Amino acid sequence: MISRIDLRGRTLTAAELRRAIPRADLDVEAATGVVEPILAAVRDTGSVALRDLAERFDGVRPVHLRVPASALAAALEALDPELRAALELATARVRRGHEAQLPQPTTTQLAPGAVVRQRWVPVRRVGLYVPGGLALYPSSVVMNVVAAQVAGVEGLAVASPPQKDNDGLPDPTVLAACALLGVTEVYAVGGAQAIGMFAYGAVEHDAVAGDESTVGTVLCEPVDVITGPGNVYVAAAKRAVRGAVGIDAEAGPTEIAILADASADAAHVAADLVSQAEHDPNAASVLVTNSTRLADAVEERLDQRVAATKHTARVCAALGGPQSAIVLVDDVEHGLAVVDAYAAEHLEIQTADAAAVAERVRSAGAIFVGAYSPVSLGDYVAGSNHVLPTGGCAHYSSGLGVMSFTKSVQVIEYTRDALAEVTGPLVALANVEDLPAHGEAAQARFL
Known part of the structure; x- marks a missing residue:
């Protein structure tokens, strides 16, 4: 065997x-050739492509690409009490584990009046992918959402494939986990098309449930970072959009x-x-x-x-x-x-x-x-977090955590005397690189 x-x-x-x-x-490279037209279609035609691709790959054409609030509430109401208790336990433990990861700001005084500070800032908006193929993963909702929440991210959107046996909505336990964690922006979108929607955003081109007022409205705003596991096509799509957005890793x-x-x-x-x-x-x-x-x-x-x-x-x-x-x-x-x-x-x-x-x-x-x-x-x-690098990516990347959703910003603050102390070395370095205006910008403060 x-x-x-x-x-x-x-x-x-x-x-x-x-x-x-x-x-x-x-072969992620080979899969890239498959996902590139999918990403282009989502970028160019928004909801039309998302519904066409759902029908093609998931066997169902969702009426609601964005899951209605009523469906989230109903899923939570119907959640088995034992499963709810398990999700609550997982959430509490994952939250505690990730709170320990929060980076602390630092201040370094290099000389009197010469200060460099490092701040940690959460990204504004994230797209969190939850698979839904051979297996369904409410636990991945916990892993993605809690890490982003602890980091302080303001805008969280979850996408998971539509299910034929749930009227084109994601798996009910996935929806219940989202509701349990307070996530209200959830999409019935799977695969590479979900990555494209998060990366480029999408506009609603259809009348949803007969409502013509939905035509031309924004379905999904683009995000800053996309995280979550998936198959080789999801990994290839994440590789393709890296640069337009940040990603956690090519989790296959x-x-x-x-x-x-x-x-x-x-x-x-x-x-x-x-x-x-x-x-x-x-x-x-x-x-x-x-x-x-x-x-x-x-x-x-x-x-x-x-x-x-x-x-x-x-x-x-x-x-x-x-x-x-x-x-x-x-x-x-x-x-x-x-x-x-x-x-x-x-x-x-x-x-x-x-x-x-x-x-x-x-x-x-x-x-x-x-x-x-x-x-x-x-x-x-x-x-811990179960969204982890695969395929050898652990040689250079880490699992999902608070740092996946934060970025450092360096803040430099010098006084007049502190700048004067280092202007000579600054000018020397600028001149050797043939960038004299750099040195002159410092010298101009003392003319």
Whole structure:
């Protein structure tokens, strides 16, 4: 079911190691060619394109692209009490975890009268994407919205695909989560078209529910930052609009890597590999271990679990794909090199001295330490964020958090004496760069 890659006894360069580890056969560049006409259509024709694309990709033509307030209220009213309690717990923990991330302003006095301050300012408006394909994600509402709220963002808009069995509105639990968090601007728009709507804004060209007054009105204002996970087309769309707006990362199909030694419990490892594989046939489940005995035991447990799980076909496709494997290494040190090269979205450490091993990891979206910290904990109630970089992006980017929605502004304030003290060096640097007017701008203060 799951392949093996044997790296034992091999000395590989960093580039060779990256090529040796399993990866999904997905091409964001190729997907870009697919999404570019979608983005152009949304930019040029607004609601017309959004409804046409919903009919094409989601099998339903929404009457209301913006979800009515009454539908949000009804979804919350109908929410199962146990599920509401779970969402409230997740919200409270995620909010507390993100409040600890808030950056503090700083003031640096470099000399008498020479002050540089750094302020942190939330962006004005954000677009938060919540997937709705094979699985539905009210938890992603919590992760996106709470981080933006804690950052102090004033304008929050959520988009999630329309559902055929909900009259062209997003999933009811997604709507309920939005209402629970006080989000009133929600759109029944999915995929690359949602990214285009957020990036460029959209105008309503149709009479909504027979109301002609809606024609020509603004459906959605453009945003400053777009965040949230999605498939390869969502990732490609985010790459295409980067520059027009900020994005969190090109979050694609989910992935888990588990670094484990002989001390790990094969049942735990197998359960966690299956838990990620059930997301999507393109999901990646990777075990890195120096124990062939553990590898054998995990394979045996996988056979049992996959046969018994709800989404057997989906899990089989994910575990049997090129993105999933058991990677055999010489020792934990070798395994650390492999998982750092992989830069997993989710990395579990199930080794002896797991906490010490985890401290040495450089590249991962989130690290789950020990036998009682499964990735599913982070998906829901750990207090961390589950919107994380995939496909190796953890080499250079971070998971979603307060910093995704804030920007720093430097404030420089010098007195006359403080400027006079550094005008000579300023002029010298300006002249060597052949920009004499720069120096003259400082000297003009003393003429």
